[in-house]
Amino acid sequence: MTDPTTVDDFYRSPALDFTPYPGEILRRRAVATPGLHGANRAWQLVYASRTGLRAPIPASGIVITPDIAELAGPSPILLYCPVFHGLGGRCAPSQLLAGEGTEPETGFIATALERGWTVAVPDGLGLGMTGLGPHHFLAGGAAAHAVLDLARAARALPELGAAQAPCVAWGYADGGRAAIWAAEQHPVYAPELDLRGVAAGAVVADPSALIGEIDGGPWAGLAVAGLIGLSRAYPHLPMRHLLTDEGHATIERAQELDAAELLLAYRNTALGPWCERQDPWNDPMWRYALANETSGRVAPQVPVHLYHGIEDVLVPVAMGRHLFAEYRTHGVDLSWREYASSHIGAATDGAAEAVARLANYLLRRPAAAGPTPPAPQTT
Known part of the structure; x- marks a missing residue:
């Protein structure tokens, strides 16, 4: 190896x-x-x-x-x-x-x-x-x-x-x-x-329901990962436009971490303080992306x-x-x-x-x- x-x-x-x-x-x-x-x-x-x-x-x-x-x-x-x-x-x-x-x-x-x-x-x-x-x-x-x-x-x-x-x-x-x-x-x-x-x-x-529920809790690292992963998958949309300078720096660090590191680093951490608004998932761009990611259609x-x-x-x-x-x-x-x-x-x-x-x-x-x-x- x-x-x-x-x-x-x-x-x-x-x-x-x-x-x-x-x-x-x-x-x-x-x-x-x-x-x-x-x-x-x-x-x-x-x-x-x-x-x-x-x-x-x-x-x-x-x-x-x-x-x-x-x-x-x-x-x-x-x-x-x-x-x-x-x-x-x-x-x-x-x-x-x-x-x-x-x-x-x-x-x-x-x-x-x-x-x-x-x-x-x-x-x-x-x-x-x-x-x-x-x-x-x-x-x-x-x-x-x-x-x-x-x-x-x-x-x-x-x-x-x-x-x-x-x-x-x-x-x-x-x-x-x-x-x-x-x-x-x-x-x-x-x-x-x-x-x-x-x-x-x-x-x-339904990632929208999941991310909103786990943001700020013990599984919050997965919400951070969801923001990063979906913004990478939608490069034609300004998915990270809500982030503050501190938010951008945080995302740069997080996108190199494995699952265990994400869960440890961002446990009980909310995304709101790193964004221009406290409820980033209700931004129109994010509502569009998350609605598009619903299974069962x-x-x-x-x-x-x-x-x-x-x-x-x-x-x-x-x-x-x-x-x-x-x-x-x-x-x-x-x-x-x-x-x-x-x-x-x-x-x-x-x-x-x-x-x-x-x-x-x-x-x-x-x-x-x-x-x-x-x-x-x-x-």
């Missing part, structure tokens, strides 16, 4: 002096994943993706094969969408998974490998790649593109022989948001992918399993129930499960059923292509 204080040349942003097609592999290398049970071969990838505004951008991720001697045909691909890791620094999942077991979600990934699935883990736009940050945290369109384009890249790896392999997606919290947005965007952005279904827990379906064309902890104080269960109700009005093939758990507890409690649901979805034949739904306005 590269020393954490140095820049890994593999993750340097390549000069895009051409327009690569989404999912095109720009760089790849084989890596070991010593801390991941059930893993066989793995590759870190730099691949072409698109921002929410459809501008070309390199992205990074990792593809891991299962350590199973014989598989009948190509392995299904699980698109595993990780929880928020941070805005910058060496915290990208593709880097941690190739380290010495410092990735916190190895247990969930190992469960999928034990099923015989290949697992593809996107870092997310702006994370991992040098010079492209900060991470586009909470930007649904950007997250969906990173997920779907990694699926394209994984199916193009010659070692996998998986050009026609079916895919499923799974994530929790912001990872659940990425999985849901991938399902919503799939028919218009990547209709050639054989996506069979999605499992998503504690989905951050478009119906996924694949089955969806949602789950949530009743005692979740970070992402309230009411948010998950509302998303379930929205999808039900759209006629989505749905299932729902509540657990008497906290935010962290429900991630563990819901994992077994999530994987079982995904396994069932993989047994279904792909749905016949129907009319393409309208694309939502995305970042």
